[in-house]
Amino acid sequence: MPRSCQNGAEETVRVVRRRYDCLRAIVTEPREKRALVEATETPRSTLDDIVRELESAELVTYDDGVWRPTTSGRVAAETHADHRETMGDVRAAAPVVDGLPHDTPLDRAFLEGVTVHEADRALPDAVVTSILESVAGARRVRGFAPAAFVGFADRFQSEALADDGELELVMGPDLLDLLTGHADDEETAEGTTVLAGEIPVEFGLWIADDTEAGVVVYAGQGIEGVLINDSPTAVTWAEELYERVVETATLAELVPA
Template sequence: MARSAPFDLADVLLKRHKCLCALGNQPHAKPELVEALDIPRSTLDDIVRDLEHANLVEYHDGEWQLTLFGQYTLDHHARYKEGLATLADAIPVINELPQDTPVERRFLIDADVHVGTAPVPDEIMHVFLDAVESATHVRSVTPLAMAGYADSFYRAATTGSDVHLEAVLPLETFERLQTLHPDSTDKAMADDDITLYHADIPVTFSLWIADDDHAGLIVYADQGVQGILINDTDDALDWATDQYDRIQEDAEPIFYRGSVRHTAGFS
């Protein structure tokens, strides 16, 4: 039997999904399907005819059952619906991103979504701090720094032994942090386990990658943090790594000589 065209398959899947799910649980004879679906026998005949034509079901030993292709299709549809649910959960966060954002769908699918809530939306920063605290290698890019969490981030990202932190931020952001927190900034600069870079950051969100284990985004709103997205899928990590590498490639290191801050290319 010839395979249905993709658009025909999608149409059949949408219209005959209830029956397909019933057969996904276990094979059924027609009388059992009539009872399970609570439909007339003549309607069921039309349904199984469509499903059979689409190679989704087959008749075997007196029962209708899913074909292997039908099992794959039903599983794929379930994952698709789960992906849509993830996107829907992330709406409050996604809506704060600009229309030309580089954030791709592959980072959003299956992400854990944390939305800031009034009256203290920045309270969800503990999600970020907890995520980096257990990592040994953290790479991050940020267009801004939340001064109230700079020290907490430094402590969380350098907890334990054999850890390393790489951070890329605008030079003016670093200089502002240095003005507000000179002691902790000097300590970070003197730490061999920290490498700081400065660059123009072409995105409005902060991004981090922890141990190639997971990646995360911090999305901002006018009143602070709008939300945090964390994803550990291979697709999400590939996208996040591409973003980090692209920005870090054009970045310049910030380093100390004695007590004087220098940037590459300047003395």
């Protein structure tokens, strides 16, 4: 991008950020100045400066007594709104994910529109319930885990296998031993495919069918929180990460205790 275009883009970003409320009002509905004063609750003298600044940035135009957005103004407002929403999602997830290493490959594609379940030390089962509800009723569940806890592994497997479901899990040798040692019988293990492999991240991941994905962030001997997202973009990100882990995993046999 030529430097002149880059400078112009940076200035547009500043104007949109500074004058977003007024721009949003115009994008929502083209208005005469009086109506715009009322919609933005801005003094007329101040509003004159704002709309002129928006006009100078070619985000709005004055036509037949009415302020209207330009096409680029409408797109800029929509882009800024999306950015604000994404930043809100990131901030909501921060208490759960900020304990992870800074280079953790937790992508923006997953955090946009994410539902956050932060663990409550007084009600530790509440965050586990969000995981179980996500996999309940799914025909196929895939996932990997760098850690697990006795009791939770049983419940997760039970929900994933209900109604003849299929469960495919990648886990390290220690987790394989843990899950094997707590399987109740041959029927419990049926429908489960266990893969042994290296988990290159410090969070767990699951994909319910092809419609929802979740991330489990651990904390010591418990769970810090759970993130769940059913957007196609988030599911695609989860599937790509899962496939990278599966590539180096090998089939293991789950033998009930």
